[in-house]
């Protein structure tokens with residue numbers, strides 16, 4: 547008899563090559579998957595905690611590769627508004643957030659994700675990010691976070707804009723205080739809010755310091771025409787070319803949005819191993835159609851991001867279904883390509899695509915022995931899921947975040963039967979409501 551912390555028995559698993567293996571068990575110890583085996587062998591394990599999978603599906607937790615915890619309390623506010631969302635809403639709102647607002651916002655953000663089966667995320671940065679780190683530690687989440695970094699541009703940004711030196715110092719201090727916090731669940735990265743709000747000097751320093759601290763860089767890239775135009779006017783280069791010229795294209799770079807890319811730009815990102823994150827709903831509504839087939843042709847499977855809760859729920863099922871439909875309508879149908887974006891690729895984007903971008907490709911993104919136990923158990927018995935001739939296809943076409951029964955992060959069960967284990971959901975929602983009212987009044991939006 548072997549001992550383990552957690553045993554999920556009587557389950558199916560999603561294999562690393564996106565097949566469904568039935569009648570299995572998963573044993574977890576010390577935060578890692580110690581064995582994935584066939585049903586009867588589960589009897590060999592004595593577990594501290596046992597979850598009866600009841601024939602449901604164990605799969606890797608989803609990775610949200612681009613979000614904004616600080617925009618959680620803007621929910622419902624930015625849809626159907628005329629420009630400029632950035633100057634009319636985002637800047638006055640974000641720059642008015644107190645540390646307590648940020649904490650309440652991040653707690654809600656984390657529990658919304660846990661309930662949607664998202665077990666890790668990358669945040670593009672806001673103010674008071676120490677409070678986000680605290681919320682990540684408290685809720686049991688996993689995240690790569692950074693301060694929102696800006697040192698130039700003519701928008702009045704209050705607390706969001708700093709001198710070049712202070713931008714670096716603030717990130718270094720956060721790194722010193724929180725890198726590896728929560729038993730290794732918190733990573734502190736550098737942020738480049740966007741090329742229009744960061745000087746060349748700052749970007750060069752960020753590239754240098756990220757290498758020194760061996761950490762990642764999260765930036766918005768090629769989201770808007772204005773950004774490409776700014777880059778051409780100021781540097782005579784397109785954004786991806788500019789990033790290459792300062793040595794910024796590398797596997798430590800996560801680029802969010804990636805819409806206004808030429809074929810040459812995509813080749814550059816692929817050549818240097820930068821990690822693109824696609825934000826389907828935000829892209830289709832505000833920016834355009836990312837060239838998904840061009841990424842896939844170069845062997846690059848991007849990650850997926852919800853881009854924060856101001857305009858949509860934090861739910862990767864919604865995002866990949868939008869991506870499928872949008873990619874087919876814009877790229878697939880005009881050239882009669884019915885497999886422009888296969889369902890298995892979408893599953894890879896939700897899991898391993900994000901794991902790679904978060905610099906955890908060896909640890910996250912698959913149900914496999916030795917990897918960290920960031921797992922979800924999905925109810926596959928609902929009338930929208932069962933029976934199915936091709937369960938993997940049905941998972942993508944019909945699964946939704948409410949089907950997530952249990953969420954496990956770093957080997958710890960944080961949601962069981964849709965109930966948060968150590969957190970008071972009602973209290974977190976109520977607190978967020980109070981802070982939302984206060985920050986609306988303070989920011990004048």
Ligand SMILES: [Zn+2]
Nearest residue numbers: 670766802853
């Ligand atoms: Zn964003």
